[in-house]
Amino acid sequence: MKRNRMAVPVSACVLILLFLVSGCGDGKVRIQGKVSYDGKAVERGSVAFVGDKGQGTVFGEQFKNGSYAARVPKGDYLVKINGFESVKLDQPIPGVAGSPPTTHTDKSIIPGKYNMFSQMFIEIDGSKKVFDFDLEKAE
DSSP states (O other), rough: OOTTTTHHHHHHHHHHHHHHHGGGGGOOEEEEEEEEEEEEEOOOOEEEEEEHHSSOOOOEEEEEEEEEEEEESSSEEEEEEEEEEEEESSSSSTOOTTOSSSEEEEEEEEOOOGGGOOOEEEEESOOBBBOOEEEEOHH
């Protein structure tokens, strides 16, 4: 009985390709969601997921127009969110010689209780894929 020598390598390559394309090998879950502050989508910023309930590896993504997507391993995470909006300055930037009289800069709009002092925790176990963060304005 004559055997095709190419059948085994081709089958192995197909299996490896399917494994890589499926993304199952890295143990990460694709999550997504929206970030709003005081009822409005945050123009741009970042969302960070700090593993081991705030003591481990950080996984994060930049976002625009209030929407983010990230690939994060399963686990418990402390969530830290920073958000910015562009503001127009009607005067030169202090300390920057020759800066034009009208320029734009970023202004942080998210209070520390959602980033530096965050107490927002989530569990990523693969059953839930959407995590929206509706942040309330600080009083």
